[in-house]
Amino acid sequence: xxxxxxxxxxxxxNLTKRYPGQAKPAVDDVTMTIQAGEIVVFVGPSGxxxxxxxxxxxRLIEPTSGEILIxxxxxxxxxxxELRRHIGYVIQAGGLFPHMTVADNIAIVPRxxxxxxKRIAERVEELLTMxxxxxxxxxxxxxxxxxxGQQQRVGVARALAADPPVLLxxxxxxxxxxxxxxxxxDELLALQDELSKTIVFVTHDFDEAVKxxxxxxxxxxxxxxxxxxxxxxxxxxxxxxxxxGFIGENGAMKLLNVTRVADxxxxxxxxxxxxxxxxxxxxxxxxxxxxxxxxxxxxxxxPVRWVNxxxxxxxxxPVEDFGGPVDVTISGRSTLQEALEALLRSDAELVxxxxxxxxxxxxxxxxxQQAIASLREKAKRR
Amino acid sequence: xxxxQAAVEVATDVAPSPSAxxxxxxxxxxxxxxxxxxxxxxxxxxxxxxxxxERRSLEAPFVLKLLGQHLNLTAVSTVIVLAVAIPLGVMLTxxxxxxxxxxxxxxxxxxxxxxxxxxxxxxxxxxxTVAPFWVAILALSVYSVxxxxxxxxxxxxxxxxxxxxxxRGIGMSAMRTLLRVELPLATPIMLAGIRTTLVLNVGxxxxxxxxxxxxxxxxxxxxxxxxxxxxxxxxxxxxxxxxLSIDWLGALAERYLRPKGV
Numbered sequence: 266x267x268x269x270x271x272x273x274x275x276x277x278x279n280l281t282k283r284y285p286g287q288a289k290p291a292v293d294d295v296t297m298t299i300q301a302g303e304i305v306v307f308v309g310p311s312g313x314x315x316x317x318x319x320x321x322x323x324r325l326i327e328p329t330s331g332e333i334l335i336x337x338x339x340x341x342x343x344x345x346x347e348l349r350r351h352i353g354y355v356i357q358a359g360g361l362f363p364h365m366t367v368a369d370n371i372a373i374v375p376r377x378x379x380x381x382x383k384r385i386a387e388r389v390e391e392l393l394t395m396x397x398x399x400x401x402x403x404x405x406x407x408x409x410x411x412x413x414g415q416q417q418r419v420g421v422a423r424a425l426a427a428d429p430p431v432l433l434x435x436x437x438x439x440x441x442x443x444x445x446x447x448x449x450x451d452e453l454l455a456l457q458d459e460l461s462k463t464i465v466f467v468t469h470d471f472d473e474a475v476k477x478x479x480x481x482x483x484x485x486x487x488x489x490x491x492x493x494x495x496x497x498x499x500x501x502x503x504x505x506x507x508x509x510g511f512i513g514e515n516g517a518m519k520l521l522n523v524t525r526v527a528d529x530x531x532x533x534x535x536x537x538x539x540x541x542x543x544x545x546x547x548x549x550x551x552x553x554x555x556x557x558x559x560x561x562x563x564x565x566x567x568p569v570r571w572v573n574x575x576x577x578x579x580x581x582x583p584v585e586d587f588g589g590p591v592d593v594t595i596s597g598r599s600t601l602q603e604a605l606e607a608l609l610r611s612d613a614e615l616v617x618x619x620x621x622x623x624x625x626x627x628x629x630x631x632x633x634q635q636a637i638a639s640l641r642e643k644a645k646r647r
Numbered sequence: 648x649x650x651x652q653a654a655v656e657v658a659t660d661v662a663p664s665p666s667a668x669x670x671x672x673x674x675x676x677x678x679x680x681x682x683x684x685x686x687x688x689x690x691x692x693x694x695x696x697x698x699x700x701e702r703r704s705l706e707a708p709f710v711l712k713l714l715g716q717h718l719n720l721t722a723v724s725t726v727i728v729l730a731v732a733i734p735l736g737v738m739l740t741x742x743x744x745x746x747x748x749x750x751x752x753x754x755x756x757x758x759x760x761x762x763x764x765x766x767x768x769x770x771x772x773x774x775x776t777v778a779p780f781w782v783a784i785l786a787l788s789v790y791s792v793x794x795x796x797x798x799x800x801x802x803x804x805x806x807x808x809x810x811x812x813x814x815r816g817i818g819m820s821a822m823r824t825l826l827r828v829e830l831p832l833a834t835p836i837m838l839a840g841i842r843t844t845l846v847l848n849v850g851x852x853x854x855x856x857x858x859x860x861x862x863x864x865x866x867x868x869x870x871x872x873x874x875x876x877x878x879x880x881x882x883x884x885x886x887x888x889x890x891l892s893i894d895w896l897g898a899l900a901e902r903y904l905r906p907k908g909v
Contacts, residue, residue, distance in 0.1 A: 359814030
């Protein structure tokens, strides 16, 4: 994420929505802070009030009581229509108006804001390019001429039209197939890297929440916040059985997916230069009671060869004449799941980690296991 | 468009659904029938060799005057119906007034359910001081308000609520959402209702002659009274052809005024 934060902080204070004739409030005394420039995902079962809570922010639903502060300003004191022009809103399937072209759909808010024609045309072109649709082809199309994924992209472009600091997204990718959905999710993350909006994203799909959220708010009935934390923490240490149930059986696997190799304690092995004496290396390995050494190339510090202790028994000459080449490495940005995948794919029991082309350490099955255990431990202590 | 349709990950070309609009050449069928029937009428009348008094009733200026009256009745009553039905239909689909909808529709139903001739005659009796033209207009309006009103309501109700919420959600005012989203999307159904209203008005305007408000109905009543079958038939056929023509114009409007992309 860039340092240039395009979003603003949102504070919900004691927010309550009570519908007449219903015993329990739909949203019951919700207080939370949404940090500027973060994607916060509201996740919870149907009827948990997650969508209602989101709609309270742009006042599509008027709260019964409580405060909404957007960038410190009281949202309830503004005119609702004007407030909403500066909060992007994306719904399932984009919510595009079928009788308007793509350009007209995107231009709605700029037109309300009375931008001049040239500025609107330029903005439409810019936004379409940003969401990966060629302006020359798509400006004059009607929504039904687009695929579901394309409609969704236009929906995002429309929400971003007047460059609002806040974006509300209500299960936007619910109606597209899994492959398109994954692609749209990746695109949203890439877009967010550039824009750093404050995004509130509603979904009932926990995996989507883990993938997109800087923070996840797990909501139960009445929009009660059961847990509000970073995905890794929720996965490592679910607050209660409700959250555990929501994560599902394979929480540990999901944790692998949100943890980066650079963030865990790596194993260290003996590292040697290519011209090191083989007998010397063998002795050293025997002393340390280790089986493997990594040969790093001179200067760059890149792992180039593996040698194992048995091979070096009675050997002489430079160590680079022995062992085999390093065929698989992983980067610090890889997830633990990718590391595991690399381990299973390669013949070796260990995979070297390379950050900026330099060797940093090793990942073994044991490393992964240790990492998960220590993440759980850390989360519990918090 | 429903979300289910939108979910289909296949791009399709915009083509108006065939059931809603039909092929372009279908629009030529009605004018062809009108021309053929018109020519047949002229030939038939000449062949029947009308007598002097019949001939007087069939003189072009006289027939054109009646046609003008008929169109006037139809046009004025339709304008009044639209002026009432569209705002009323919009109001009855807003939050808060929705509960009144069944009652209003009930009243409109009575207007159409009662025999047209009865409505006209009763109004003439009840309103003896009002000019026959306006009594006829009132009767026509009461009689034909239902299709326009009901279709306005149905048209607005079938607009996907998610689209209305999307409009409000991005900061469109309620009025702007109505004018830019709801009404355009309701247009095809509203036009169908207006077309029905128009055709009803053309037909029922034939009864205006009973209270002396003129129109092509005069040819029919004169034909009956004076046993001038040629005049009777000519009047009837002219009304039928007029109704067909108006219906055809309605079809054109439905085809070309529907919003693109839908």
